[in-house]
Amino acid sequence: MVNERFIEYFRDNFFKDKPDELGAFLWSIETSILRTIRIKPGKVEQVKKNLETDGWILCPTNINGVFAMDRREDFDPLERRLGFSHDHLLGNFYIQELAAAHPVDILADGKIHDDNFLILDMASSPGGKTTQLAEYYPNSFIIANEPTRARLPQLLQNLERMGCANVGITLYPGQLYRHHSEIFDRILLDAPCSGEWTLFKWTDAAKHWHLKNIKDIAKLQTKLLDAALHSLKVWWEMIYSTCSLNLLENEWVLSSMQDKYKDTFEILFQKKFWPHIDKTGGFFVAKIRKLQSLVEKWNQDDEDEYKKSTSKFQITQNKELRIFRGNTSPWKILDGITLYEHEWKVLAVTNNISWEKIRDTVFLMRYGEQIGVVDHGKFIVGNRAWKYLDTTNTEIYEIKNIEELDTYLRGEPILSSGEESYVLVVFKNETLWLESRKWDTITNTFSHEWRRK
Numbered sequence: 302m303v304n305e306r307f308i309e310y311f312r313d314n315f316f317k318d319k320p321d322e323l324g325a326f327l328w329s330i331e332t333s334i335l336r337t338i339r340i341k342p343g344k345v346e347q348v349k350k351n352l353e354t355d356g357w358i359l360c361p362t363n364i365n366g367v368f369a370m371d372r373r374e375d376f377d378p379l380e381r382r383l384g385f386s387h388d389h390l391l392g393n394f395y396i397q398e399l400a401a402a403h404p405v406d407i408l409a410d411g412k413i414h415d416d417n418f419l420i421l422d423m424a425s426s427p428g429g430k431t432t433q434l435a436e437y438y439p440n441s442f443i444i445a446n447e448p449t450r451a452r453l454p455q456l457l458q459n460l461e462r463m464g465c466a467n468v469g470i471t472l473y474p475g476q477l478y479r480h481h482s483e484i485f486d487r488i489l490l491d492a493p494c495s496g497e498w499t500l501f502k503w504t505d506a507a508k509h510w511h512l513k514n515i516k517d518i519a520k521l522q523t524k525l526l527d528a529a530l531h532s533l534k535v536w537w538e539m540i541y542s543t544c545s546l547n548l549l550e551n552e553w554v555l556s557s558m559q560d561k562y563k564d565t566f567e568i569l570f571q572k573k574f575w576p577h578i579d580k581t582g583g584f585f586v587a588k589i590r591k592l593q594s595l596v597e598k599w600n601q602d603d604e605d606e607y608k609k610s611t612s613k614f615q616i617t618q619n620k621e622l623r624i625f626r627g628n629t630s631p632w633k634i635l636d637g638i639t640l641y642e643h644e645w646k647v648l649a650v651t652n653n654i655s656w657e658k659i660r661d662t663v664f665l666m667r668y669g670e671q672i673g674v675v676d677h678g679k680f681i682v683g684n685r686a687w688k689y690l691d692t693t694n695t696e697i698y699e700i701k702n703i704e705e706l707d708t709y710l711r712g713e714p715i716l717s718s719g720e721e722s723y724v725l726v727v728f729k730n731e732t733l734w735l736e737s738r739k740w741d742t743i744t745n746t747f748s749h750e751w752r753r754k
Contacts, residue, residue, distance in 0.1 A: 307510040329577035340394040392463040400574040400584035404542040409437040418486035419655040426452035428459035435465040442656035467651035470667040479528035488539035519549040551585040565593040632690035647673040649689035687735040700728040715743035
């Protein structure tokens with residue numbers, strides 16, 4: 302049930318003298334919305350073909366690569382769950398609500414960029430928009446900051462599943478990035494919010510909706526936007542977005558920054574996605590361009606507030622991160638990739654010099670994608686290394702049918718006679734994993750988190 306405070310607020314601020322539209326809005330927020338997926342660039346036709354074979358119907362949306370999902374009448378939901386399809390388990394698509402896919406698409410003007418940008422995703426978990434940034438800006442380096450430690454596991458799993466070699470994770474309050482003055486080429490601030498659009502999932506959230514809580518959240522959002530504006534380079538662009546519809550978390554946050562820093566930025570685009578109009582979850586998106594430096598506009602009150610909110614955090618340098626000098630024989634490193642060594646891990650990272658501007662001023666909890674380990678000075682290849690190493694001469698094992706694929710995705714090893722060697726496990730010309738054969742058995746190291754249950 303939606304409480305009266307919620308109804309009264311939206312009636313007075315948006316639907317005054319519009320009882321029918323208010324009714325449509327209230328009905329829409331407690332109704333399941335259209336399911337959509339975002340398919341990786343280069344994988345669209347393959348994923349469409351596979352999912353349509355499984356009984357799914359894919360319809361294009363206004364965002365390239367994002368499709369609305371429906372099911373044929375003969376669809377068996379127990380056997381063809383979207384999250385357990387092999388394309389999902391391999392990171393070929395991400396289940397993402399349509400409105401939530403708009404902020405990154407708007408930031409990138411709907412196209413893929415070859416530029417070497419330094420990008421900040423200020424509040425990144427669970428990782429839908431982070432992985433989307435990695436796809437739109439494949440040659441850029443993305444700092445995925447997540448201020449809440451409990452939300453890190455989901456972010457890590459999604460980054461690993463989607464295979465993002467151009468992302469590093471930090472765990473800081475977003476306000477801390479205020480001191481990285483004018484360093485980022487792009488910023489995404491999908492701010493922590495009251496989450497009004499999620500009311501259709503958890504109607505208890507509507508029962509406890511209160512303006513006092515909204516005001517507290519808006520204060521945090523204002524601090525985050527303030528920090529983001531300081532971190533953004535002059536003449537460059539950022540996104541401020543929330544999954545809320547009220548004025549306080551959206552228009553008023555922007556207005557407070559415009560009052561504080563007059564004529565220093567402009568709003569290029571602003572839209573509120575209404576569930577009863579746009580047929581999506583509720584969402585607010587604003588695209589901002591910075592016009593002037595804010596370096597001289599930070600006062601002592603701002604400094605005191607910043608120190609108070611970040612006093613328990615200390616930036617630690619990445620002292621143990623170094624370029625990997627070991628031997629990867631018999632594999633060569635693919636062009637565009639550099640291998641780094643951190644403690645015992647070997648990490649594959651997309652080449653990008655822009656990240657060096659920030660490397661020694663933040664601590665990266667994750668950097669690129671782990672592809673192996675160093676054991677007594679020897680490089681031991683990992684199961685995802687095939688994406689970053691030349692495996693042209695590696696033996697291939699072709700999975701024969703969907704039954705064998707299902708067995709493999711459930712964690713069972715493969716019986717295969719032959720010499721002890723590394724083997725690429727392949728299905729329909731797509732590499733799934735790099736395994737090793739021992740004693741006529743191909744091991745199964747497919748990640749436990751992604752296995753079919």
